[in-house]
Ligand code: FES
């Protein structure tokens with residue numbers, strides 16, 4: 028398996044953004060519960076849930092593809108429902124249970140949906156993949172993956188510019204069949 | 207040559223070796239990297255398309271919270287131009303003068319402690335422009351036209367005589383719009399200087415090009431620069447060049463003395479990293495009643511930026527695809543005040559094939575001949591310009607097997623004759639002859655005492671499957687299980703690799719990896735050449751085979767030993783070897799090096815009342831030479847087809863004709879194919895190993911896209927009787 032370059036530091040979990048802000052930028056105290064862990068953060072009030080996860084908590088699995096709510100790459104779950112984290116302000120998610128791709132399966136195992144994506148080659152560059160998987164898992168949980176038509180429609184908020192759509196559907200069908 | 211017995215490593219659909227990283231969110235793309243003390247950049251863009259910056263007021267931005275620097279052309283140091291590359295000149299170095307050449311041009315970069323602060327401060331920069339009237343239309347008579355930009359115009363036979371001899375002549379004007387690559391990954395650069403040495407994480411398809419360019423622009427040695435791109439969020443050509451924002455991020459990092467991250471916004475992705483340029487094409491085809499082509503003329507006109515280059519020989523496909531004695535192809539480029547175009551998946555071919563294969567469909571219709579039959583009748587067994595047999599060409603099998611799988615024989619040729627309820631049904635097809643492209647590449651292979659291998663090269667895997675197929679190929683070449691091979695890429699400190707582009711990387715890299723592995727086996731044989739304890743003593747490379755982690759004499763599996771035994775007995779931790787590949791000469795060995803070939807078969811449904819168009823089925827039959835991994839190769843073809851569906855039906859970058867502003871620079875407005883637009887598809891691979899190189903592969907990254915637009919348009923004609931000559935095919939064209 029390819030390794031990430033060891034020499035590089037991951038995104039600084041402390042976050043460069045919590046320092047240096049002048050007083051006129053309102054700061055907010057936020058407690059976020061992400062993947063069953065509580066984090067206390069002091070954030071620029073403009074920080075989105077996506078940036079809080081990526082830049083402040085070092086959870087870079089959720090991706091930024093548009094920052095405009097139009098691609099689904101940033102999809103995470105809040106209380107089991109999918110949200111596009113780029114359109115959510117972090118401060119509004121206090122007290123909600125956030126799940127990201129990193130929290131989908133514990134202890135280095137793969138969630139059945141993750142395994143199905145791997146088996147079906149349901150990605151190429153992989154950039155949309157965390158969002159696709161979070162959407163797919165929510166879709167199944169919401170009971171909206173009943174038909175092929177439903178899968179096609181309800182997965183259409185997650186763009187895949189590499190064009191893995193047929194394989195994404197196959198992966199979801201397969202994960203469903205596995206129960 | 208060493209005999210390979212572990213052939214199972216190659217071919218079958220091994221899951222991607224990087225799949226676990228990608229499905230768990232652990233794969234780190236350039237914008238996932240950070241450093242302690244990282245600061246963030248945002249860009250300011252021109253809001254006019256032509257003119258000069260008369261004044262630029264950065265005072266409010268400079269005093270905004272968190273701001274550490276604001277750099278403009280007034281404060282930027284003089285920087286050198288980037289080098290000439292295999293793909294032509296580098297884009298112009300930014301911030302070197304006050305001229306505005308296109309709307310959206312970067313004119314300032316702001317660095318602040320947080321991305322929010324940087325974006326806010328960028329909005330405070332005030333610019334006073336001296337405007338000139340921009341040139342924005344390819345038909346503008348004032349615009350400079352570059353004739354025969356690449357010296358590829360062709361003229362064979364006598365086209366006038368060919369048309370005079372024709373019983374039927376078809377053709378017309380075909381147009382394709384600007385399309386924007388829009389990889390999902392926002393292109394990003396993280397730059398960190400340490401004295402004169404520099405580390406850059408970049409969304410590039412070519413780390414060595416980034417290194418060479420930054421070294422030239424900043425006048426620092428290449429050896430001090432490391433460019434990393436282990437994962438890239440797609441590219442489709444957008445990551446081939448070192449665009450101005452990369453240079454600006456590196457400049458900003460040097461200026462503030464801290465690591466800087468720049469993540470382009472989605473709107474910036476439309477103006478900063480190239481696009482497929484629009485084309486206006488005139489094509490004419492003449493043929494006899496019997497369906498023999500007598501003449502083709504194809505003229506292409508594309509837009510290009512004022513002071514940059516783009517390789518887009520749109521008409522060339524008509525010179526090399528069919529056996530026709532009289533063919534003239536001509537390309538021109540028009541210089542406009544637009545962001546520079548660049549390669550986008552299937553550059554030139556994607557546009558040119560639409561005109562050529564649509565016109566052939568028209569001809570088949572006029573002749574009352576089956577479109578597949580027409581193509582078979584004019585099949586070229588030899589490269590039409592070189593007069594040499596192809597190094598491989600299974601296009602005939604593409605047509606025949608594709609037609610068979612699709613059920614083409616069920617097609618009633620009369621337009622509008624096939625229905626499914628209220629839907630009109632159309633069958634359409636197109637042929638594809640993709641050009642060959644390959645450039646030099648290097649790789650290094652090491653075998654460790656524990657019997658595992660490391661193989662590496664500074665290539666990228668932009669979703670193409672390179673990690674996986676090179677792991678498989680290395681395993682095959684060394685006779686190891688794939689689990690014992692670690693293939694690594696995406697680091698300019700590794701041996702030189704060319705760009706992931708032009709469908710050329712798999713062959714270039716595969717042959718370099720193959721050479722490195724063969725040289726490594728030679729190293730092992732060298733170690734034991736006088737070793738009385740070795741059953742391989744004195745064996746030559748062509749006398750041995752590899753399998754199961756062992757080298758043995760060919761035909762005598764018990765006369766051999768494992769890599770581990772050799773290393774252990776000789777007190778070695780590992781052995782390494784380098785390998786390189788050079789492209790085959792175009793006419794080397796009396797053959798014309800072939801790219802991939804393909805045939806696309808498409809079924810569409812058209813709602814005649816609402817103008818709705820749906821692609822219901824696609825069969826792609828592809829000759830990609832030797833296929834290293836059926837699963838990832840199939841994904842390449844499927845993904846290309848999805849890109850082709852986007853080109854056919856949705857994608858159009860709309861530039862405001864007055865201001866030069868791109869009016870739809872978001873994913874909400876620039877439509878790409880979504881899940882519901884894409885049917886399940888069938889892909890079949892035909893043909894076998896290509897003869898031009900030892901590894902026998904041909905690239906399959908782009909051939910999947912080409913031909914889709916024509917096949918869809920031809921299917922629309924079959925369904926409705928309407929010939930669509932302008933992409934994308936929208937509802938208004940079908941009502
Ligand atoms: S990044 Fe959130 S929807 Fe695109």
Ligand code: FES
Pocket residue numbers: 149150151152153154155156186187188189190191390439440669
């Ligand atoms: S895998 Fe690249 S965008 Fe989906």
